[in-house]
Amino acid sequence: MTKRITRRSFLRASAGSAALASAGVVGFADWQAERAHADEAADAAQATGETKRVSTLCNGCTNECGLWVNVKDGVIHTLEGNPESPNSGGRMCGRGHGFAQMTYSADRLLHPMKRMENGDFEPISWDQAYLEIASKLTAIIAKNGPQAFAFIRDPRPNINFYGPRFTAALGSSNIYTHGASCNLSLQSAYRATIGGGFSADIANAKMIMFIGRSYADGITPANVKALANLSTGTECHIVIVDPRFNNSGHLADQWVPIKPGTDLAFVLAMSNVLIEDELYDKDFVDKYVLGFNAFKKEVAQFSPEWASDICGIEAEIIRELAYEMAAAAPAAVIEPSWRAAFGCAHQNSFMTGRAVAAFNALLGNYGQKGGALITSSPALGALPADKFPSPPLVDTPRVGNAEYPLAVPGMGTNLAALKAMIAGDIKAVFFYQSNAAKGYANPKVWEEGLDKCDLVVDIDVQMSETAMLADYVLPECSYLERLEAVYTQGGKKHTVSLRDKAIDIVHPDTRPLDQIMRELSAVIGVGKYFDFTIDELVEAQLNSIGLTTEELREKGIIDLGTSDFEYGKVPAFATPSGKIEFYSVTVGKAGLSPIITWQDRKAHPAEGEFYFVGGKQSVQSHTMTTSIEALMNISKEYKLERLWVNASDAEALGIKEDDTVEISSSEYTDTIRVHVTERIMPGVVWAPTHYGGSSPYLTQGYDFGICVPNFQPFDMEPGTGATMSQEFTVSIKKVGA
Amino acid sequence: MARYGMLIDTRRCVGCFACRLACQMKNTLGPKEGFVHFEHLETGAFPHVDAEVIPMQCMHCEDAPCQHVCPTGATHTTEDGVVLVEESKCIGCKYCMVACPYSVRMIEEKSGVVEKCRFCWDDELGGPNNPSCVATCIADARIFGDLDDPESDVSKAIAELGAQPIAGDLTKTKIFYVRG
Numbered sequence: 006m007t008k009r010i011t012r013r014s015f016l017r018a019s020a021g022s023a024a025l026a027s028a029g030v031v032g033f034a035d036w037q038a039e040r041a042h043a044d045e046a047a048d049a050a051q052a053t054g055e056t057k058r059v060s061t062l063c064n065g066c067t068n069e070c071g072l073w074v075n076v077k078d079g080v081i082h083t084l085e086g087n088p089e090s091p092n093s094g095g096r097m098c099g100r101g102h103g104f105a106q107m108t109y110s111a112d113r114l115l116h117p118m119k120r121m122e123n124g125d126f127e128p129i130s131w132d133q134a135y136l137e138i139a140s141k142l143t144a145i146i147a148k149n150g151p152q153a154f155a156f157i158r159d160p161r162p163n164i165n166f167y168g169p170r171f172t173a174a175l176g177s178s179n180i181y182t183h184g185a186s187c188n189l190s191l192q193s194a195y196r197a198t199i200g201g202g203f204s205a206d207i208a209n210a211k212m213i214m215f216i217g218r219s220y221a222d223g224i225t226p227a228n229v230k231a232l233a234n235l236s237t238g239t240e241c242h243i244v245i246v247d248p249r250f251n252n253s254g255h256l257a258d259q260w261v262p263i264k265p266g267t268d269l270a271f272v273l274a275m276s277n278v279l280i281e282d283e284l285y286d287k288d289f290v291d292k293y294v295l296g297f298n299a300f301k302k303e304v305a306q307f308s309p310e311w312a313s314d315i316c317g318i319e320a321e322i323i324r325e326l327a328y329e330m331a332a333a334a335p336a337a338v339i340e341p342s343w344r345a346a347f348g349c350a351h352q353n354s355f356m357t358g359r360a361v362a363a364f365n366a367l368l369g370n371y372g373q374k375g376g377a378l379i380t381s382s383p384a385l386g387a388l389p390a391d392k393f394p395s396p397p398l399v400d401t402p403r404v405g406n407a408e409y410p411l412a413v414p415g416m417g418t419n420l421a422a423l424k425a426m427i428a429g430d431i432k433a434v435f436f437y438q439s440n441a442a443k444g445y446a447n448p449k450v451w452e453e454g455l456d457k458c459d460l461v462v463d464i465d466v467q468m469s470e471t472a473m474l475a476d477y478v479l480p481e482c483s484y485l486e487r488l489e490a491v492y493t494q495g496g497k498k499h500t501v502s503l504r505d506k507a508i509d510i511v512h513p514d515t516r517p518l519d520q521i522m523r524e525l526s527a528v529i530g531v532g533k534y535f536d537f538t539i540d541e542l543v544e545a546q547l548n549s550i551g552l553t554t555e556e557l558r559e560k561g562i563i564d565l566g567t568s569d570f571e572y573g574k575v576p577a578f579a580t581p582s583g584k585i586e587f588y589s590v591t592v593g594k595a596g597l598s599p600i601i602t603w604q605d606r607k608a609h610p611a612e613g614e615f616y617f618v619g620g621k622q623s624v625q626s627h628t629m630t631t632s633i634e635a636l637m638n639i640s641k642e643y644k645l646e647r648l649w650v651n652a653s654d655a656e657a658l659g660i661k662e663d664d665t666v667e668i669s670s671s672e673y674t675d676t677i678r679v680h681v682t683e684r685i686m687p688g689v690v691w692a693p694t695h696y697g698g699s700s701p702y703l704t705q706g707y708d709f710g711i712c713v714p715n716f717q718p719f720d721m722e723p724g725t726g727a728t729m730s731q732e733f734t735v736s737i738k739k740v741g742a
Numbered sequence: 743m744a745r746y747g748m749l750i751d752t753r754r755c756v757g758c759f760a761c762r763l764a765c766q767m768k769n770t771l772g773p774k775e776g777f778v779h780f781e782h783l784e785t786g787a788f789p790h791v792d793a794e795v796i797p798m799q800c801m802h803c804e805d806a807p808c809q810h811v812c813p814t815g816a817t818h819t820t821e822d823g824v825v826l827v828e829e830s831k832c833i834g835c836k837y838c839m840v841a842c843p844y845s846v847r848m849i850e851e852k853s854g855v856v857e858k859c860r861f862c863w864d865d866e867l868g869g870p871n872n873p874s875c876v877a878t879c880i881a882d883a884r885i886f887g888d889l890d891d892p893e894s895d896v897s898k899a900i901a902e903l904g905a906q907p908i909a910g911d912l913t914k915t916k917i918f919y920v921r922g
Contacts (some may be wrong), residue, residue: 083768085877096880102763106773113891233754250791252756262789523769623758634773635766639759643780651788685786725763 038591047234054078060087060561062492064484065104066626067160068225069492072101072483074507081105081485086226089562091496094227099624103286103636107483108511112632112703113466114480116514126468126478131516131524134477139528141460142175145433151176152401153430155422158437159183159422159627161488162504166542167522167535170438173396174320174531178403179431184416186445188324188348189727192413194358195341197589198601199371200579201379203362204496205340207231209375212242212333214326216268216361217346219251223621232256242329246271247346248618249649249691250684261326262686264317265616266606266730268346269357271323272339272364273603276311277304278327279367283407286334286369293368293575296588299600307603317686319703334368336375340464345620349727352720353604355411359592360601372575379576382495383565386549393545396534404431409726410595420446426454433460436471437518438481440628443470443699443712446728447672450719464521465548468702476509480515487517488539491546497567503543503557584659595724607720610688610734614708615654617670619694619713628695640696647680649691650737655681658739665740676740677711690735744888745823746861746870747916749896749905751796754883757782757795761875761884768862768874772851777859778875779846794824794921797883799875800825800846800859801908801915808838808847823889823916824863824870829855843912861886868922889916 056077063084065526071090075083084105088095120135145153154177157359158164174178184192195202205213208231220228224687235241236256245257248265263271279285280301290297309320311329316323330337339361347354347361359613370376405412405421412418418439425431427450434455442451448470455461455474463475472478481487489504516524519539525726526535537545544554550565557563580586593599610616622645624636631637640646648668660666662681667674668690677692697712698705713730720729762778769777781796802825809817809825816831817838832855839847839856850857863870876884887896899905905918 078917083764083874096882097760097764098880099761099763100758102760102767102878103768133749221758224758224880229756229758229880230882233756233883237751237753250789250793252758252793254791255793255795256754260789260791623760624763635763638774639762642774645780653788682784683786683791684784684793685788687788700889 007197049116056082059505060503060558061485061507062162062502062504063093063097063101063104064161064504065098065100065630069162069494069502069504070097070101070226071502071507072097073561074105076507079508081108082318084135085485087561089496090502091498091500092225092227094230095694096226096230098224098226099639100224100626100630100636103624103633104630105485106633106635107466108485108508110467110632110634112468112705113483113512114159114468114472114478114515115512116480118468118478118480120476131514134479135525135528138460138462138525142433143529145459148174149432151399152179152404153432154434155179155181155425155431156435156437157181157183157419157422157439157441159439160462161438161489161719162492163487163518164301164437166490167518170396170534171526172520173399174388174526174534175529176399178399178401179422181417181419181422182415182672183419183439183441183445185418185420185721185726186349186728186730187344188342189412189418190349190354190722190725191342191347191358191361191637192416193411194355195362196413197411197586197592198359198362199366199379199585200577203371203377203379205338206375206378206550207235209464210336210338211375212244212330212337214244214246214330214339214554215257216246216272216339216342218340218342219245219247219253219345219620221252221256222623223343223345223626224623230484242333244326248616248686248689249620251620254684259664261318261322264315264686265346265618265689266351266353267316269353269360270315270603271305271311271318272357272360273304273307274309274323274365275327275330276360276367277307278324279364280304281330284328284331285367289369289575290367293371293578293585295582295584295586296600299362300363300587301389303600305531330368334376335370335373337368338370338376339364349722350731352722352729352732353720354604354727354729355597355725356601356604362585363587363601366587371585372573373573378497378570379494379578380570381499381568383499383501383550383567385491385493385546388545388549389490392537393542394534396470396531404623405726409721409724411592411597411724412726418721420721420728421726423451423454426458429457432458434458436461436463436465436475438465438473438629440469440643442474443628444695444714447714447717447719448712453621464518466515467629468700469628470698470700473700479521480512481521482510482512482515482517486510486515490539491543495568497568497570499568500562501547501552501557501565504561505558592724596723607729607732608734614734614736616689617716617733618689618691618731620691621695622693625693628698628706631698631709632703634705637705637709640709643682644678645693646696647692648677648711648737649680649682649685651685651687651689652681652683653687655679658737660737660739666737667740668711668716668735670735672718672733673715675715690737694730727730743821743867745916746886747802747823747875747889747896747918749885749899749903749904749918749920751883751920752794753920753922754881755795755797756881758880760878760880761797764874765859769860775848775850777846777848777857783909796908796919796921797875798844798846798908799917801844801913801917802861803913803915805914807841807843807913808881811837811841813837822869824861825858826860826863827855827857829853832856843909844854866897879882
């Protein structure tokens with residue numbers, strides 16, 4: 006195994022960005038020269054004055070917002086939201102505008118890279134990369150079997166088609182998303198309780214409660230607009246339950262500060278009030294709920310008075326909120342949330358999700374105007390088998406499925422794969438647009454796991470921290486330079502759209518994923534499953550639903566008109582019993598309480614310690630956006646990396662605005678500037694979760710702010726295998742004090 | 743002839759920076775440059791707090807201090823009430839930066855010109871071209887239009903919501919705010 010470059014060894018070996026170049030391999034200077042060349046090409050093309058407008062999907066997060074891209078002289082000029090897009094609603098967030106600039110970033114990967122014996126990276130040809138990867142991969146599989154291979158991805162239309170197909174073609178079932186560090190807990194909880202996810206009918210709600218989630222920080226443009234409409238144009242009671250007065254707080258009517266990781270107690274206590282005071286929807290519960298009596302008995306002990314100490318909320322406020330929700334029902338809803346407070350944060354996040362789904366059931370709001378909506382998704386038809394043969398189904402269960410049976414099958418828990426790497430069972434791993442080693446769990450554990458692998462391949466547009474730990478890094482072109490497989494979106498309407506190629510490839514030695522998969526699979530010997538171009542695939546996918554590529558390109562987004570959603574109709578619940586399961590045999594079999602009940606968070610602050618909460622920001626959502634110059638300049642100008650500390654806590658510790666503090670958990674110590682504010686609960690500190698870059702190739706985000714996963718002990722939520730991203734406490738002290 | 747102006751509703755604004763970034767791209771500004779900047783106001787004490795974000799940009803004053811002090815006439819007002827800078831006349835003396843009570847003028851690095859929001863003025867069109875800050879606003883916190891047309895969306899909203907200039911009648915601005 007060749008040596009990995011760590012941030013420390015990189016700094017030791019050199020003093021700055023010239024290091025790689027002086028070591029005789031590619032460096033920033035070479036990259037810049039390539040970039041300058043690209044500039045010249047762009048200038049030459051300017052003479053034509055040609056403009057065009059291309060419909061595509063943003064890639065700044067997983068929302069797949071529909072856009073129109075305006076291209077001038079072959080260069081991206083501006084972007085606009087597509088009004089037909091359910092998520093963008095015709096608008097576009099700042100992160101989206103910024104992420105488009107990735108295409109022209111000076112820090113992009115330009116050539117396939119191979120790690121050499123001394124740990125440095127050297128550019129190699131695609132042919133060499135394919136030959137070496139194929140030879141190592143086939144040897145690993147021949148020796149250890151196909152389950153020694155795993156593929157981890159951040160889901161996007163192309164990788165969702167090619168990733169599972171490539172994994173299955175190799176005979177492995179180990180395909181994962183990033184979910185374990187995102188919303189795995191709550192999606193698994195909703196699947197166990199109501200059979201799948203739900204959405205809040207924001208536009209029609211009379212009361213809406215957000216627990217931990219902030220539309221203004223983890224942005225979907227259409228949601229922000231809908232919330233702003235609710236806030237200024239209606240009588241809807243908007244409640245934010247969060248340790249922090251987040252950036253949606255200004256749109257809310259009421260902020261209920263809560264101790265982190267205790268949302269479950271809060272929801273159970275509100276359920277207690279609805280049941281004890283007979284405010285719940287009895288008809289709905291009788292008809293659609295399984296296990297209500299057992300739940301009623303269970304929550305009898307969870308009074309608002311009981312929850313008050315745990316949550317740090319007055320019992321009377323909990324009672325009032327329950328009464329108000331009941332009065333507004335069925336046009337009242339606890340919003341489903343995303344990563345936020347119970348997507349993957351605590352050991353009780355799965356149980357919290359179950360309780361939220363159950364509380365909505367007590368309100369009888371499923372399928373109702375202003376309530377919780379369960380909608381369907383459109384499906385593409387079958388592809389012609391002669392042109393697009395599918396690899397045989399792999400029966401072997403995915404690594405992690407046995408230990409974490411509650412994880413949503415479409416996600417799985419990539420942390421189980423990580424453990425298998427450490428145990429020596431998984432020996433080859435591919436990543437696609439996934440900075441697992443920086444964001445999914447403690448980076449030092451990822452470093453250990455990847456170090457034990459015999460082959461690590463990363464496909465990305467930039468040299469992420471995960472790429473730094475790979476043996477081969479394959480440079481993809483940016484999202485604006487490629488066509489991807491067809492994207493379908495469910496909901497109140499069913500739409501189909503495309504991430505399309507808006508401009509020609511900027512850097513000639515970068516390639517789109519579909520081409521990489523086709524070429525690599527041919528060298529491996531499984532090319533028959535990939536013997537088609539992306540254009541052929543897209544056309545066949547669209548033909549399967551009676552459309553053509555030309556038609557879709559012209560319209561941008563097409564409403565298929567196949568949604569069967571109607572208000573007032575109680576949806577089908579795809580659970581084993583067909584009912585909303587307050588009691589779940591499946592959950593019981595996984596070793597968790599079959600009845601929804603109280604379960605504490607794991608880490609509690611000792612005297613003088615703080616709870617830690619983290620979150621997204623409008624201009625940054627994942628580590629991948631911190632390499633964008635325009636976005637990072639906002640982060641720097643507005644000091645967005647700072648740790649939020651309550652004013653009374655700051656005073657007690659002698660900390661003033663912008664002071665630097667040392668922050669320590671059981672795992673790590675770092676320094677960070679402080680923002681002193683009244684907008685956070687005493688005893689809690691907050692920091693953004695995407696900073697602290699340590700890849701010296703990524704100049705913009707390098708060493709700015711803290712890397713939150715460094716502070717997080719490696720752990721996995723029982724049942725789901727989620728990362729438990731906030732199960733730690735911290736101490737802080739002023740530097741120099 | 744129109745009199746262009748804008749309404750910014752801070753009750754709806756979530757401070758997402760989309761306006762600054764959309765503007766930056768449309769007006770081909772550098773990655774550190776912005777015609778829009780933001781004031782963050784925190785009020786109250788835990789747990790009774792509020793936080794307001796106020797986007798600031800050229801207010802297109804009818805009584806524009808930057809125009810009064812401009813020694814070359816580079817800063818001028820069009821017939822439609824849009825305050826513009828004529829690049830060839832700007833000598834980069836920065837008087838306008840000092841004179842602007844809203845601190846919204848900035849030196850554009852590539853040209854040395856002291857620039858500012860121009861309501862996405864389009865020379866070919868001879869007027870504003872769908873200002874990008876309005877087009878992209880994810881919270882619908884901005885409305886643009888003709889202040890002289892009582893039927894325009896912006897005029898109706900200003901009247902209905904009682905929108906006011908940010909600093910009273912200091913410079914007779916054409917950006918009106920709904921605050922809260």
